[in-house]
Structures are given as structure tokens and as C-alpha cells.
Amino acid sequence: MDLTGLLAFNVLTGIATLALITIGLGVIYGMMRIINLAHGEFMMLGAYTAVTASTAGVNIWVSMLILPPLVVGLVGLVLERTIIRFLYGRMMDTMLATWGISLGLIGLITSIFGNVVKSVQMPVGSFAIGQYHVSAYSLVIIGVGVVVLSSLLLLLRKTRFGLILRATMQNPAMSASLGVRPAAVYMATFALGAALAGLAGGVLAPISGVSPGMGGAYIAKAFITVLGGGPAIIAGTGLAAGLFGFINEIVSFLSTPVIGDIALLASAIVLIRVLPQGITGRFLRRSS
Amino acid sequence: MKLLRSSGGAQTVVILSIIVMFAVPKVLSEFGVMQATLFAAVAIFGLSQGFVWGYAGIMSFGQAAFLGIGAYTYAIAAINLGNTQMAALLAIAVPMLFAALLGYFMFYGRISDAYVGVITLTVSVILFELMNSTSGSQYHIGDAVLGGFNGIPAIPPFAPPGKPDEPLDQIGVWYVAMSTLIVAYGFLKWTLASRFGRVVVAIRENETRAMLIGYDPRLYKLLSFVIGAGIAGAAGAVFATWGGFISPTVFALTMSAQVIISVLIGGLGTLIGPILGAVAIQYLINVAGTQHTIDPSLGLGIVLVAFVLLVPQGVVPVVRSWIARLSSTSRTPRAKTAKTPNASEQESRS
Numbered sequence: 234m235d236l237t238g239l240l241a242f243n244v245l246t247g248i249a250t251l252a253l254i255t256i257g258l259g260v261i262y263g264m265m266r267i268i269n270l271a272h273g274e275f276m277m278l279g280a281y282t283a284v285t286a287s288t289a290g291v292n293i294w295v296s297m298l299i300l301p302p303l304v305v306g307l308v309g310l311v312l313e314r315t316i317i318r319f320l321y322g323r324m325m326d327t328m329l330a331t332w333g334i335s336l337g338l339i340g341l342i343t344s345i346f347g348n349v350v351k352s353v354q355m356p357v358g359s360f361a362i363g364q365y366h367v368s369a370y371s372l373v374i375i376g377v378g379v380v381v382l383s384s385l386l387l388l389l390r391k392t393r394f395g396l397i398l399r400a401t402m403q404n405p406a407m408s409a410s411l412g413v414r415p416a417a418v419y420m421a422t423f424a425l426g427a428a429l430a431g432l433a434g435g436v437l438a439p440i441s442g443v444s445p446g447m448g449g450a451y452i453a454k455a456f457i458t459v460l461g462g463g464p465a466i467i468a469g470t471g472l473a474a475g476l477f478g479f480i481n482e483i484v485s486f487l488s489t490p491v492i493g494d495i496a497l498l499a500s501a502i503v504l505i506r507v508l509p510q511g512i513t514g515r516f517l518r519r520s521s
Numbered sequence: 522m523k524l525l526r527s528s529g530g531a532q533t534v535v536i537l538s539i540i541v542m543f544a545v546p547k548v549l550s551e552f553g554v555m556q557a558t559l560f561a562a563v564a565i566f567g568l569s570q571g572f573v574w575g576y577a578g579i580m581s582f583g584q585a586a587f588l589g590i591g592a593y594t595y596a597i598a599a600i601n602l603g604n605t606q607m608a609a610l611l612a613i614a615v616p617m618l619f620a621a622l623l624g625y626f627m628f629y630g631r632i633s634d635a636y637v638g639v640i641t642l643t644v645s646v647i648l649f650e651l652m653n654s655t656s657g658s659q660y661h662i663g664d665a666v667l668g669g670f671n672g673i674p675a676i677p678p679f680a681p682p683g684k685p686d687e688p689l690d691q692i693g694v695w696y697v698a699m700s701t702l703i704v705a706y707g708f709l710k711w712t713l714a715s716r717f718g719r720v721v722v723a724i725r726e727n728e729t730r731a732m733l734i735g736y737d738p739r740l741y742k743l744l745s746f747v748i749g750a751g752i753a754g755a756a757g758a759v760f761a762t763w764g765g766f767i768s769p770t771v772f773a774l775t776m777s778a779q780v781i782i783s784v785l786i787g788g789l790g791t792l793i794g795p796i797l798g799a800v801a802i803q804y805l806i807n808v809a810g811t812q813h814t815i816d817p818s819l820g821l822g823i824v825l826v827a828f829v830l831l832v833p834q835g836v837v838p839v840v841r842s843w844i845a846r847l848s849s850t851s852r853t854p855r856a857k858t859a860k861t862p863n864a865s866e867q868e869s870r871s
Binding site: 325336449452453487503 | 582634635636643644646647650653654774817819822823825
């Protein structure tokens with residue numbers, strides 16, 4: 234019984250982690266059809282923001298949850314204005330340019346901080362499920378995951394900003410004729426996606442080592458979850474994260490975490506073979 | 522007419538490469554020859570990416586996966602079999618098999634170009650993680666201990682046919698590397714001139730039209746992908762025998778990024794471009810490695826972004842169009858006749 238509880242808890246944590254690392258990429262890809270290969274590095278910047286702020290004496294929660302999305306959102310804004318906006322409509326070129334940004338950011342952070350692993354102190358302790366001790370921080374991750382997904386859903390569905398966002402993505406010319414500036418909407422969307430990536434980096438900083446190359450560990454999982462999810466950003470991310478997170482945690486429990494990752498990626502490739510449009514390309518088409 | 526000119530160009534390239542092959546050991550020191558061998562290895566790797574991306578139009582973002590599989594196959598087979606020719610053949614065959622399996626899922630799933638990029642990238646990340654996790658003596662294939670992040674040391678160098686006990690020295694490895702490059706180049710030129718190659722290019726230009734004429738794009742893409750993987754595997758074998766050592770960093774994303782940048786800089790849709798681009802980028806990385814103020818990744822990233830924004834078609838096509846413009850201004854009648862095919866193309870498009 235205790236073991237089942239522990240396993241269920243781990244599966245939930247795995248799903249929340251996967252949803253968090255995916256959602257920023259999902260927003261940028263789902264809305265703008267840009268495959269942002271610098272996503273992992275945006276997370277890395279978020280984690281470095283958390284490290285720098287917490288060592289400077291800023292409150293740990295502020296430096297993990299507030300500062301990373303602000304800083305990385307700003308970085309995303311600047312990059313969109315200086316590089317990405319010239320490449321709209323050229324999917325391959327945006328992939329290459331964001332890969333260049335990714336390499337550049339890795340190089341920049343290595344030059345500043347050195348190629349060493351830093352860490353953020355865990356802000357909370359552990360609690361017990363029966364005879365097992367589990368990290369209370371997992372509850373934070375699950376909480377943040379739920380809050381991020383639901384507030385994003387509210388933002389897109391219930392606010393005027395969300396309406397403008399969805400309208401512009403569906404038909405830029407029509408919304409421009411109604412007085413919306415598509416360029417401003419694209420800018421805001423890219424910054425929002427970057428900010429979400431930064432948040433994920435900040436939240437995961439205490440449980441993962443913070444190093445210049447840390448983005449590479451997440452990028453494959455994030456991509457495959459976005460592709461597996463399909464066109465509906467939030468429902469797709471949630472469902473795909475649920476499926477892949479479940480497979481990952483169960484296989485990790487039965488063997489090793491590396492085999493778990495491989496099972497995740499392999500099952501994703503098979504899923505894309507079966508459902509090339511992703512889960513929400515086939516089911517739940519009217520969700521967002 | 523155009524075919525004649527391009528095959529003339531290919532002959533020039535082959536003759537020049539043969540001259541380079543024999544000149545380098547005479548001119549350079551042994552260390553210089555070693556450096557040159559690395560350049561040849563990355564040039565072969567560049568060719569594979571240049572073919573797959575530039576001609577077949579397949580966005581492989583994980584070509585390093587095949588380089589790595591080739592290198593590891595060579596290492597494991599050479600240690601176990603003791604027969605390095607067999608190992609070299611396997612280093613070409615195993616990546617091809619792997620590419621056939623992966624390509625089946627991708628091309629027969631009819632996923633879009635961007636997804637192909639993401640999936641190939643993902644696969645190379647999986648392989649990187651997988652090989653990294655094999656530290657400890659329990660992970661071994663036959664006598665070859667995989668060694669996790671530390672990789673496989675003491676890989677037997679290539680020995681020529683008939684003399685299995687006399688492995689090649691650095692200069693011998695250079696000749697093998699350079700011959701492999703020339704053979705790979707010639708093979709790709711020949712493939713592209715054949716009926717198969719024309720269909721591959723036709724599919725890149727307009728997949729729907731090629732399909733309506735009766736060609737199966739999935740099969741042609743799959744075969745091109747497999748050919749590219751075989752050449753990348755050959756590059757991997759050269760790479761392994763060059764250093765006598767292989768570690769999971771061959772699967773790393775920087776490796777795939779390096780070759781993509783090389784092809785992009787050299788020029789898409791050419792074969793000589795990727796060769797020159799690969800040599801130039803490797804040279805830049807070597808130079809960057811001698812100083813410690815700026816990280817090499819930063820330089821690569823800036824180069825990549827700059828080329829995407831400013832010269833997205835690469836150096837070789839730009840230079841070619843300059844030459845074409847120069848020769849067409851000096852000889853006007855030719856320029857007039859050259860206009861006709863363009864006009865008919867526009868008509869058929871509209």
C-alpha cells in the first residue's frame with residue numbers, strides 16, 4: 234500500500250515536471266509555429282537567475298518563482314525583437330537561428346560562470362508516506378504545475394488578452410484590420426513562452442544541478458511532449474505529459490532513470506507514428 | 522550541357538583532393554597530418570549532412586547519432602573481432618540499419634519536416650544519455666567495455682587488407698581518411714547524376730508533384746536518409762581510428778550543430794560547400810580551443826545566427842552566382858538564351 238502511494242506520488246511529480254518544462258515550448262510552438270531550440274537554454278537562464286538571486290540574499294521563493302520568469306521573459310523579448318521577428322514564416326531558419334541562440338547562451342554563461350555545477354538550497358524538507366520519506370519539494374512542483382496550467386487556460390479562454398492572442402494566431406490579417414498589431418502580439422507570445430521556460434528553470438533549480446549545459450537534458454523531453462500533445466496547447470501538454478510522465482516514472486521505478494527516459498522517448502516516437510498530429514490532433518479537437 | 526559542366530567540376534574536385542592527399546604528408550609535420558586527418562573526417566561527416574539536408578531536403582538535426590553509432594561500432598567490432606576491415610564495414614552498415622528503422626517511423630508516418638528535425642535530435646540525445654549511463658564494468662559488449670562518460674580507449678587503428686598485424690601509422694590513417702572522403706564524394710556525385718538522384722532532388726523541389734508523377738517520396742527519402750547515415754558512419758570509423766578513442770560526446774548536440782553550421786555556411790545543395798564549410802568550422806574550433814577567454818559555443822552560435830540572417834544560402838552558391846553574373850555580363854548572348862527556361866518555369870508555376 235505504501236509502495237503504491239509512493240509510486241503514485243512519484244508519477245504525479247514526474248507528470249508535473251514534464252508539464253512545467255514543456256509548457257513554455259508549447260506556447261511558442263502552438264501559437265507561433267516556431268520550434269524554439271533555445272528552450273532548454275531559457276530554462277538554464279531561469280535556473281541561473283535563481284542561483285544568482287538566492288546567493289545574493291534574495292528570499293528563496295522570490296528568487297525561484299518571481300525573478301526567473303521576469304528575467305527570461307525580458308531576454309525572450311529582446312531576442313524576438315533583434316533576431317526572431319525577421320524570420321517569421323521561415324520555419325527551418327527559425328529553428329537554425331534559435332539553435333544558434335542556444336549555443337550562444339551556453340557559451341555566454343560558460344564564459345561568465347564557468348563550466349561548473351551550482352546548486353540552490355532546497356527550501357523545504359521531507360514528509361512520510363507510510364514508511365517512505367519523500368521530498369516535500371515535489372508538492373511544490375505539483376502545485377506550481379497545476380497553477381501554471383490552469384492560469385494559462387484562464388488567460389487564453391477568459392481574458393481579452395487571450396482572445397486577441399488566439400484571434401491573431403488564427404488570422405493575423407483579420408485581427409490587424411480590427412486594430413490589433415500582430416507584431417506586438419507575436420512579441421508578447423514569445424516573451425510569455427520564454428517566461429514560462431524561465432519559471433520552469435527556476436522551479437527545477439533546487440532538484441537539478443545548475444550548469445551551462447543543463448538545458449540539453451530537458452530539451453528532448455520537452456519537444457517530444459509538445460509533438461505528442463498536438464495542436465491544443467494546454468490540453469495537449471497536459472495529456473502528453475500525463476502519458477509520457479507515467480511511462481517514464483513506471484519504467485524508471487522498474488529499472489533505472491536512464492532506461493525510463495529512453496522508454497519515454499521511444500514511446501513518443503511510436504505515438505507520433507500512430508498519431509502524426511499528436512493526441513489532440515485526433516481527440517479533444519475543440520479544446521485549447 | 523549543365524551535366525557536363527558539373528561532372529567537369531567533380532573531376533576537378535577529385536583531382537585536387539588527390540593532389541592534397543599526396544602533398545599533405547610531404548609538406549606538413551606528423552602533427553599537421555593528424556590535424557588534417559581530423560579535417561578529412563569532419564569533411565566526410567559534412568558530406569553526409571550536405572546530402573541528406575541539401576539534396577534530399579531532410580532536416581536531420583541528429584546526424585551525429587550516425588557518426589557516433591559508426592564510431593562505437595568500429596570500436597566495439599575492432600576490439601572484439603580483431604579484424605579492422607570487418608569493423609569498418611560494420612561501422613557503415615550498422616548506422617544504415619539504424620537509419621532504416623528510424624526513417625521508416627519518420628517517413629512512413631508522413632510527419633512534417635520540422636518533426637523530422639525534432640525526432641532526429643531527440644534520438645541523438647537518447648543515445649548520448651544511453652552511452653553516458655554505461656559506466657562500470659558490467660556494461661560491455663564482448664571484450665569492449667563501454668566505459669560510460671569516459672568512453673572506449675585504445676581502439677585498434679585500421680590495418681590494411683592482408684596485413685592484420687601491421688596497423689597503419691598516422692600518415693597511413695591520413696591516406697585512408699582522404700580516400701574515404703574522395704570515394705564518398707564520388708559516390709554521391711554519381712548517385713545524384715543517376716535517375717535515383719534526380720528523383721530525390723525532384724522530391725525536394727516539389728513532393729506533391731513528384732508523387733503525382735508516380736514516385737513514392739517516402740521510399741526515396743528513406744533511401745537517401747540511409748545513404749547519409751552510411752557516410753556518417755564511415756566518418757565515425759575514421760574518427761575512431763584517428764583518435765584511438767571514442768566517448769559519448771560524439772552524440773552530443775554540439776556535434777550535430779557543428780555539422781549543420783558547416784553545411785549552412787558552405788552552401789545547401791552543393792557537395793563541395795559542406796566539405797569546405799566543415800574544414801573551416803573545425804579550423805575555427807581548433808583556433809578557439811587555444812584561448813580561454815571566449816567559449817567556442819558562443820562563437821559557433823554567433824556564426825550560425827549571422828548566417829541564417831544574412832547569408833541563408835551559404836557561401837558556395839553565393840560565389841557561384843557571382844561568377845555566373847560576371848560571365849553573363851561579359852557574354853551577353855548566353856544570358857539571353859538562359860532566360861528562356863526561367864520564363865517557361867514561371868509559366869508552368871502560374
